[in-house]
Amino acid sequence: DAKTTQPTSMDCAEGRAANLPCNHSTISGNEYVYWYRQIHSQGPQYIIHGLKNNETNEMASLIITEDRKSSTLILPHATLRDTAVYYCIVRVVSGGSNYKLTFGKGTLLTVNP
Amino acid sequence: GAVVSQHPSWVICKSGTSVKIECRSLDFQATTMFWYRQFPKQSLMLMATSNEGSKATYEQGVEKDKFLINHASLTLSTLTVTSAHPEDSSFYICSLGRANEKLFFGSGTQLSVL
Numbered sequence: 001d002a003k004t005t006q007p008t009s010m011d012c013a014e015g016r017a018a019n020l021p022c023n024h025s026t027i028s029g030n031e032y033v034y035w036y037r038q039i040h041s042q043g044p045q046y047i048i049h050g051l052k053n054n055e056t057n058e059m060a061s062l063i064i065t066e067d068r069k070s071s072t073l074i075l076p077h078a079t080l081r082d083t084a085v086y087y088c089i090v091r092v093v094s095g096g097s098n099y100k101l102t103f104g105k106g107t108l109l110t111v112n113p
Numbered sequence: 114g115a116v117v118s119q120h121p122s123w124v125i126c127k128s129g130t131s132v133k134i135e136c137r138s139l140d141f142q143a144t145t146m147f148w149y150r151q152f153p154k155q156s157l158m159l160m161a162t163s164n165e166g167s168k169a170t171y172e173q174g175v176e177k178d179k180f181l182i183n184h185a186s187l188t189l190s191t192l193t194v195t196s197a198h199p200e201d202s203s204f205y206i207c208s209l210g211r212a213n214e215k216l217f218f219g220s221g222t223q224l225s226v227l
Contacts, residue, residue, distance in 0.1 A: 034215070036218075038157075041204070041221070041223070042220060042221060043117075043119070043206050043208075043218035043219050043220050043221045044157070044206070044208075044218045045218070046215045046216070046217065049215060087156075099145075099210075099216070100147050100159055100162060101147075101159075101208070101216055102159065103149075103156045103157040103158075104156060105156050106156060
């Protein structure tokens with residue numbers, strides 16, 4: 001799976017949008033971009049994923065650049081409960097059983113009151 | 114709703130004893146499950162891939178005789194830490210999902226070996 005690069009930490013004011021960047025310059029054409037987050041002492045939680053087009057769900061929006069070498073996760077109105085480590089992962093989605101997720105170090109997002 | 118059930122949430126044991134952690138799929142039949150561990154302030158590290166009805170595939174550096182994985186049914190995989198030592202103290206997490214779809218994670222098990 002392609003390697004990703006994320007800032008170690010970010011801060012955001014409560015109620016403002018949080019924009020988390022991720023670089024994946026070696027991404028292949030058949031690799032998706034996934035975002036998960038992990039709140040302290042819990043299992044990771046799925047947020048969103050995409051291939052080429054921008055995606056939006058009830059939790060967040062995912063903006064992928066046209067060359068697919070980077071993406072941004074947007075939490076439109078951050079709350080204190082959004083404080084967590086956010087992981088950007090790229091992986092091939094295939095029909096085989098080897099569809100594991102490989103985690104990098106992620107970004108610790110701290111939402112401040 | 115919850116897709117994965119992991120038990121126990123936390124366990125404290127004496128050095129030299131064995132500990133079993135269960136991971137259950139609640140919503141569908143999971144032919145493959147993944148086991149991760151996480152040390153404090155570090156990221157998740159994949160330990161092994163558990164395949165129903167066959168031997169697990171271990172990542173490099175993970176001792177298969179120490180971390181026994183059994184995936185006897187499509188809804189249950191277990192991880193047994195044998196002869197646990199303080200250095201095995203960690204947060205263990207299971208994951209499952211269908212191919213071509215997102216993966217779901219258990220709530221994790223905090224193991225403390227005294």
